[in-house]
Amino acid sequence: MESMKDNTNGQWIILSGLVISLILIGLATLANQAVIAGYHSSNAALEFPKESIRELNSHTRDNARIIKDLTLHINSTSNDTVPFIYEGLFKNYSEQIEGLYALHGETADLTLVSVNSTNGTVNTSDIDMIFVNITYFDGNTYYSSRPEIIEVNE
Template sequence: MESLKKDTSGQWILLSGLVIAIMLVVVATLFNQVNITGYYASNAALEFPKEDIRELSTQTRLTTSQAYDKAVIINQSSNQTIEQITTSLIQSYNSQLSTIYASHGKAVDVEVANFTYGPNNSTEIVSIWVDITYDDGTTFYSAEPEIVEVNQ
């Protein structure tokens, strides 16, 4: 029994085994952190509402163009100017759009900012500047101004 106490050659094997076990635990923890970080980073990119914003911008451009065309027609039988009619139609669009997006927990606001007139004829509207804001609680987007060419 005395000879086993004096034989220390097995201590190096135990010590190296303990060091290797600790290193494996550290490496496994680091790999786990890398996987979790990659998951959350890619998930955050998927949660960005770029399709909602793109759809809002496209629909607003189309509606602004159509509102201008309708305003030109209504102006022929009305006392209001094209600017007043277009602004009124965009306000109605904004009201309906806000209601639809609010039912999904998002805030949207579309407002007419400015009218740009042609160089040759001071009464000819060339483009309409529209301010668009989008907020879903996480992402805030603002396009000020979104320029819509209407008289082409």
């Protein structure tokens, strides 16, 4: 019986098994946290509406040029001034964009600030640039460009 008290070989085996199991549990926890952190960081990058904001700006620029062409065409057959016609067409476009974005649960607001020309008289000449306030909100991300300067000459 006395010889069994002095034999410590079994204690070293148990102690080494305990240390190895704790190391494995720690490594498994770290690996699990790395996977979860990678998932959340990549998911956060996907939630940012970069493409929606870029599309809103791009469509506004393209349609501002189209509205300018329509304004000059309507002005040739109408007694209304160029800024009045442009403001009416742009307001109609803004209302349509607001409705389209509202269908997706987002808010897009386009407000025409001013219509400018290089020679100062917009009533009889061509439109050079417009100033537009663009705001976008999807519940998480708020974007505002005040004023966005759009050159409508091609």
